[in-house]
Amino acid sequence: MEMGRPFEGFKVLDMTHVLAGPYCGYQLALLGADVMKIEPPDWPDPVRARGPVPSMNDARMGMNYLAQNGNKRAITLNLKSEAGKRILKQLVKDADVVIENYRAGAFPALGLGYDEIKAINPKIVYCSITAFGQAGPWATRTAYDPVIQSMAGIVMKTTAGADHPVMPGAPFIDYATGLNAAFAIASALLHRERSGKGQYIDCAMLDTALTMIGPALVADNYAGPKKPTPREAGLDCYLTKNGYLQLGAYNIKQNNRLWGFLEHPEFCNLESWQDLWDNASKMRSALQEVMLTRTAEEWEEALAAVRVPSSRVRTLEEASMLPQLAERGFLQEIAAEDIPAGVRVPGAGFIFREDGPRLTSPPPRFGQHTETVLKELNYGAESIAQLRRDGVI
Template sequence: MTRAFAGVRVLDLTHVLAGPFAAYQLAVLGADVIKIEPPDRPDFVRERGPDAALNGQLRGVNYQVQGGNKRAMTLDLRTAGGREIFRSLAGTADVVIENYRTGALDRLGVGYEELSAANPGLVYCSMTGYGQSGPRAEVNAYDNVIQAASGVIARCGGHKPNLAFIDYASGYNAAFAVAAALYARTRDGRGQRIDCAMFDTALMLMAPEVSALLHPVDREPVEESGLGAYETSDGVFVLGTPTPDQNRRLWSALAAEGHPHPHFEGLNTLEELRSTSGAMREALRRIFLTRSAVRWEEWIHGHGLPGERVRTVAEALGEEQLKHRPFLHSAQDGDPVVPVAAFGYAHDGPSRDRPAPGFGEHTVEILEEMGLTTADIARLRSEGAV
């Protein structure tokens, strides 16, 4: 089988989550991804996860989630020998993905300008908190601080969502940008400099809210009735019926159940729904208390309408639906089961064929592929370059 990125070589100079996840998405679609780490400073996420034994082996579950299908080598870009090896690798690579602080690789002489001069077809993707220019360009960031800076936490009532969703969204964003640049290269042969900022990603995830604030009008915001969360007799149910058609079907079905409200059923426009949102929500609060969340879920689905009871992640993983999706995979017996990709192909789709590599596991293999001898490799080790 030939996957989408078979034959594409990616140098993965990233750590923690967003960057490694971007490279992982290319790896599960066939790219030869080489994860490069300093010999004295392994990616710290290798030591994170619920299994202490795996953490001690530098194979923590948090690392394995985005490490499959990659090869790993050690390389110290602070040394002349390390930089020489990296330039040689970059000379024949298709993609470099890095999430160093803005300007750090330029100062080492392995930034985009230097590498693209030798390899004009190189796609060079930089992932940072705030981008390559501006007053925050060199400010470090993680998912949680980007949530704070972007307004996500404020929008969630001052509470931080306990998920690294900005990291994952940034990884998807970068992987898409790289894929698009590689596709463009097939037409003109030119590489590309990609500047991905987590701050931008966070704001993009709130695009309607961003645009609304930039286009203010003189009226108070109203919570839409069809998108609310409602207490039931034993849990919380989330309703998803925001359109006039769905609203009519909802209230028609409720009327047949002994909850008639002809006015709500007769609303025909989004503006009409908005104007009665408060009264409708109050009516729905009373109605949803009459049944359990499970029974409401069955009822809503039975009428072809969107809505789900609030589940835990453990409950979601227990859903029969996941058995019909190509989402989870274990590369070998005893290897942690991890997500692969959130989509499937009819053929040659994403697959996790190899477990996440050990720290520096493929250093010698890759150096030998480059033509280095045992003596060359020994010299690089003695210099601390690998």
């Protein structure tokens, strides 16, 4: 029997906004889940209004929103109203997953926490995504990616020595948290298939951030004797004839191949990490001089031929045009009447040989499927009209 994509037949209620939560739901949707995006009727997901095209922002279809909301359906629902709660509880009855990323305690205060939802559907997998988790002195604080990167020490660690801290230019923690949550949900669903039991998942951005800087965290947290080590010269960025080249000669063998290619016999037979550290300053000086003899493109090609990782420092626009991405079909164009041609969004960061992740429908308009979903729940036209008059939808 042909099964299709891994999450086909699974229903996900996605009550999230901004990046981390929607990205989690997007990953499940790419793999076939029926993901229903639920937004308050008076408060659309804020990223709907963010992006470089004002007309798309005005239409609540900003590019920031498009990037992680494909393959979903969208409804509006006022969960502060009793009628809205009743509708959500109807949806929960045959759902598999609930995802929410509001302040800790907000959903239990509405009577929609895990315990209440579990009473309706004992097999539910309920995932709460927050900045700091559900317990602890900061549980009720809110935060966004830059705050978490700063709190986790990432900004100071990655810009040490700069005149002032420099924030990384992308929301890595948001997207890593979304992936972390999606993995947790997939794991909980597998556990449910084996045990028949649902699960509550407490996913915190701060925890995710610190896992992403794990080696440095372990080293900095160790209170015993330590010997500081310099940054290896083979992992630095160098000015070339026409721009910068990032070297990625990480291990001993790669360094030996690099220096053999550069005809520097004094460095091409090193045997240990300590050798790399002891020679880092001399190696860096030699690299700074030799890198100026070729263009970044020339170095990238030449070093690839001897299996030494490197890359010309590219702009994001240049990266999006890489033939490697085209070959893998990573960026997929959204085809929809109300979205301009040429809008391409990332898919998943992996490929299946069969039945893998794919974009099958455009990101939904605000409340696009509200009436359709209510009709599926046997609400008639007049009942739907009354819900609209009452501000429930």
